Amino acid sequence: MEVDANKGEAESDFAAYRNPLVSVTMASTFFLKLVSFLCIPFMTIYLSKNVDAPPYVIGIIVGGSQLGSLTAGFFSGVLADRVGKRRVLLIGLFGSALVFLLFWTVATWFRGAALFPVAFGLLNACYGVMSAFFWPVTQVLMADSLPKERRPAVFRHRYVVTNFAVGIGPPAGAFLGVASARAAFVISGCSYLVFALAFWWLTRGTGFGASDRAAERRSFTGAIKVLGSDRVFRGLTVSMILFTLAYCQIDSNLSAIVNRGFSDGVRFFSVLLTVNAVAVIALQPPATMIAKRIGPRRTLLLGNAVFTVVCLLFSLVEFSKTGLVVLIVLVSAAEVLVVPTVSVVVDELAPPTMRATYFGAATLRNLGLGAGPAAGGLVLASFDRGLLFVFMGLCGAAAWAVVHFTLRENSDADTGPSPESV
Known part of the structure; x- marks a missing residue:
């Protein structure tokens, strides 16, 4: 009987994919993350x-x-609630396709020109804008397309699929010779275009093209007031800005350190990203059990504490390939404790008529991701590389302090894996 029950539960989990929009959204999560990681990390x-x-x-x-x-x-997010998710989704997808094709154009015809870095910077910013239009809305579409009892399983699948894509993309690009090359931009642009057309076709005449009446009456200022009055959301946002400020060093400045420190730096960095993805997948079950046992607040505290201790200790050990692999595994343990928990809490905090607004506002955590590469680069330019890990550890400690002093416990939260952040 227990075996039959488990089998029935598994079938129920995958029954969600009978909805074509859910299936296409999951496929887009995998393929678009994969092609993006052919070039973005490099x-x-x-x-x-x-x-x-x-x-x-x-x-x-x-x-x-x-x-x-x-x-x-x-x-x-506010715009999606006001004018319809479909419009915002398609703007993000078609816009991302255009940005990657323009990356190829600039890399082909303007490399070496004085305006080359300026053009690259502007296009990179445009890619961020288009991502903010696309990824938060896909999270809302997944939730809106499914009954509440099926969402956690699909969110777990999405989290795993994302990490598979992140694990496959960089080594595939490095070993096929397209990483940090122009071909990666063309592949990414064409992939975004394909899924833009798929979403355009599937969402024709559906409710996703309609706006929410309550949201239509809510101004941007009103949405800001609602979010600003949510103390838990404010605390989550500040803690994640600090956490991502440190965590993004793995994807940015660590790549430059590895590239300079080893003869096969590009390929080894690809291996590190794969180790990160595999570790996140492998550590997900125990992290989920821990989160359900101790609650979201303590899970966030534990994750930030692990991250802080690991980074501070690594600044004291010898820089080697083995040490970097261990660092990535332990940082991945902190990641699976922090990131899914934050996403689930945001989903629980969001009123039904403001779901897109909350998920969109959650991208404020990208302030850490945006400032992180420059801040870490400044540390590297001014000090020894070991100070970069001290900087990461101090950011983690600050994130721990914010969680400790601002978040209340919510023992009913399901802190299993949830849709990834932008």
Whole structure:
């Protein structure tokens, strides 16, 4: 009987994919993350080879995508509630396709020109804006397309699929020779275009094209007041800004350190990203059990504490490939405790008529992702690389303090994996 029950539960989990929109959304999560990671993680390496500029300047260019996402995230969420999710979704998809094709154009015809880094920075910021229009709305579409009891399982699947894509993309790009090359931009642009057409076809004449009547009457200022009065949301946002400020060093400045420190730096960095993805998937079940046992607030405290201790200790050990692998595994343990918990709490806090607004506003955490590469680059330019890990540890400690002093416990929260942030 227990076996039959488990089998029935598994079938129920996958029954959600009978909805074509859910299936296409899940497929887009995998393929678009995969093709994006053919080139986005290698942006620092690409620019360091083609732009004569100090690390913090390259960090500003790389961080442009997150700053663009930060700028547009809140407004895209409110806009989706007001004018319809379909319009905002399609703008993000078609816009992302155009941005990647323009990346290829600039890399082909303007490399070496004085305006090359400026053009790259502007396009990177535009990619962040388009991402803020697309990814938060897909999270809302998944929730709106399913009954409440089926959402947690699909969210878990999405979290796993995302990490598979992140794990496959960088090594595939590095070993096939397209990472940090122009071909990656063309592949990414065409992939976004394909899914833009797929979503356009599937959402024709559906309720996703309609606006919410309550949201139509809510101004941007009104939405800001609602969000600003939510103390838990404010605390989550500040803690995640600090956490992502430190965590983004893995995807940005660590790539430059690895590239300079090892002869096969690009390929080894790809391996590190794969280790991160595999570790996140492998550590998900125990992290979920821990989160359900101790509650969301303590889960966030534990994750930030692990991150802080690991980064501070790593600044004291010898820089080696083995040490970097261990660092990535332990940082991944902190990631699976922090990121899914925050996403689930945001989903629980959001009123039904403001779901897109809350998920859009949650992209404010990208302030850390946007400022992180430049801040870390400035640390590298001024101090020894070991101080970069001290900087990461101090940010983690600050995030822990914010959680400790601002968040209340919510023992009923399901802190399993949830849709990823932008």
